[in-house]
Amino acid sequence: MSLVELTQIRKSFGPVEVLKGVSLKVEKGEIVAIIGRSGSGKSTLLRCINGLEQVQAGRILVAGIDVTARNADLNALRERAGMVFQSYNLFPHLDVERNVTLALKLVKKLDREAAGKVARDVVTRVGLAEKLHAYPDELSGGQQQRVAIARSLAMQPALMLFDEITSALDPELVGEVLRVLEGVAKEGMTMMLVTHEMNFAKNVADRVIFMHEGRIHEDGPAREILQTPRTAELGSFLSAVLH
Amino acid sequence: MIREFAGADVVYLLLAARWTVALAIMAMLGGGLLGLVIAALRIVPFKPANWLAILYINLIQGTPLLGQLFIFFFGLPLIGIQVDAWTAAAISLSIYAAAFFGEIWRGALQSVSIRQWEAGASLGLTYGQRLFYVVLPQALRVAVAPTVGFLVQLIKNTSLTALIGFVELTRAGQIISGATFAPLRVYLVVAVVYFVICFSLSQMSRRLERKLHVAR
Numbered sequence: 001m002s003l004v005e006l007t008q009i010r011k012s013f014g015p016v017e018v019l020k021g022v023s024l025k026v027e028k029g030e031i032v033a034i035i036g037r038s039g040s041g042k043s044t045l046l047r048c049i050n051g052l053e054q055v056q057a058g059r060i061l062v063a064g065i066d067v068t069a070r071n072a073d074l075n076a077l078r079e080r081a082g083m084v085f086q087s088y089n090l091f092p093h094l095d096v097e098r099n100v101t102l103a104l105k106l107v108k109k110l111d112r113e114a115a116g117k118v119a120r121d122v123v124t125r126v127g128l129a130e131k132l133h134a135y136p137d138e139l140s141g142g143q144q145q146r147v148a149i150a151r152s153l154a155m156q157p158a159l160m161l162f163d164e165i166t167s168a169l170d171p172e173l174v175g176e177v178l179r180v181l182e183g184v185a186k187e188g189m190t191m192m193l194v195t196h197e198m199n200f201a202k203n204v205a206d207r208v209i210f211m212h213e214g215r216i217h218e219d220g221p222a223r224e225i226l227q228t229p230r231t232a233e234l235g236s237f238l239s240a241v242l243h
Numbered sequence: 244m245i246r247e248f249a250g251a252d253v254v255y256l257l258l259a260a261r262w263t264v265a266l267a268i269m270a271m272l273g274g275g276l277l278g279l280v281i282a283a284l285r286i287v288p289f290k291p292a293n294w295l296a297i298l299y300i301n302l303i304q305g306t307p308l309l310g311q312l313f314i315f316f317f318g319l320p321l322i323g324i325q326v327d328a329w330t331a332a333a334i335s336l337s338i339y340a341a342a343f344f345g346e347i348w349r350g351a352l353q354s355v356s357i358r359q360w361e362a363g364a365s366l367g368l369t370y371g372q373r374l375f376y377v378v379l380p381q382a383l384r385v386a387v388a389p390t391v392g393f394l395v396q397l398i399k400n401t402s403l404t405a406l407i408g409f410v411e412l413t414r415a416g417q418i419i420s421g422a423t424f425a426p427l428r429v430y431l432v433v434a435v436v437y438f439v440i441c442f443s444l445s446q447m448s449r450r451l452e453r454k455l456h457v458a459r
């Protein structure tokens with residue numbers, strides 16, 4: 001069984017249908033970049049996968065958990081599927097260490113010491129060991145985003161979802177975050193990431209999905225999709241973002 | 244019989260100020276608890292509950308506290324429920340305070356971005372954990388100043404209970420002023436006592452805010 005299985009999902013906001021029958025399978029260890037125009041439904045797709053949005057039709061299975069079931073245990077699901085947002089969303093009242101340990105203590109039931117150890121490990125992995133006791137507003141955007149990645153990583157999810165996590169950053173801070181992502185990718189994490197960084201998609205992703213008007217318009221190996229688009233829509237999208 | 248305004252009168256005023264403080268504390272506790280309920284009713288995703296809370300808030304905020312005091316003190320006995328001045332004052336001040344606390348705290352809760360709820364959710368926290376560990380601590384920081392601001396108003400408003408026969412600070416001032424014919428000095432002392440109570444409260448609030456800010 002695939003780690004993620006979407007079958008014909010449909011999602012509307014009021015009268016507007018945003019996802020118009022999306023089917024998709026993601027295998028364990030795969031790194032999938034999702035690209036497409038603004039409003040094509042990329043964020044909505046990720047948010048449906050971890051249950052932040054409810055679909056009107058179709059089925060979503062993640063790590064064996066049926067997200068679309070009426071009584072789905074969404075908290076158990078989210079423990080398995082971490083998500084990092086464009087706007088970091090660190091908890092501003094907690095320092096870096098406690099941002100990471102909060103869910104470890106509450107959800108994973110680790111004691112203080114064990115949680116603290118995990119926090120030090122992941123924060124070191126994203127290169128911020130010396131910022132363990134800093135508060136979010138004392139960090140740059142890039143550092144905050146790295147902490148957000150560490151916080152999600154600490155939960156040891158089976159799948160990580162990233163929604164345009166470099167889009168809010170100053171250009172000179174994008175690189176440090178992408179390098180962290182690359183590191184996570186190398187360790188075999190299954191990742192789905194919405195991104196506008198085409199070079200990153202080409203070099204790090206195994207697979208690229210092009211969303212267009214609420215549907216998956218193209219889906220295939222990263223280099224192939226990005227170098228030889230089959231449809232006019234992808235062609236014009238790529239020339240728009242690359243130039 | 245006219246006498247001098249003396250030290251004993253100041254003591255009398257200070258003793259009466261105990262009632263002012265007691266009334267305020269009563270309203271803070273009763274109004275605080277009820278206010279939590281109102282704030283909760285106001286934000287739960289259930290329309291009738293929201294409407295009920297809005298009705299309550301508009302009704303209480305839109306009528307004078309004095310009228311509410313009279314309803315409890317003079318109205319309840321008419322339907323056979325005997326209340327003393329203390330009970331009537333405690334009940335109406337609590338009900339009054341709850342309407343304001345409810346709105347202040349709802350605003351504070353809603354000032355915390357929906358993204359904070361989502362960040363908590365995406366880590367697997369339950370609704371209650373998101374509320375208590377993520378949203379409330381942030382809302383608290385926002386709520387301290389307006390909460391204390393309202394409390395200061397409330398302390399001054401406790402003087403209205405004089406009109407149902409309660410001898411608190413203002414009423415005690417009236418009595419002594421009547422006995423000594425030294426209204427200026429008497430009310431000056433009364434004003435100073437109010438000021439000291441309210442000022443120490445807002446100092447405490449400032450310290451609390453600073454502490455919450457340091458602890459983020």
Ligand SMILES: Nc1ncnc2c1ncn2[C@@H]1O[C@H](COP(=O)(O)OP(=O)(O)OP(=O)(O)O)[C@@H](O)[C@H]1O
Nearest residue numbers: 013014018036037038039040041042043044045164
């Ligand atoms: N909560 C919502 N309520 C109403 N409409 C929404 C909501 N969220 C998204 N939409 C609409 O759904 C459509 C798809 O939005 P979505 O955020 O998934 O697009 P996107 O591909 O992520 O775009 P972008 O690149 O700009 O982030 C848009 O038209 C958007 O306006």
Ligand SMILES: [Mg+2]
Nearest residue numbers: 042043044164
């Ligand atoms: Mg988006």
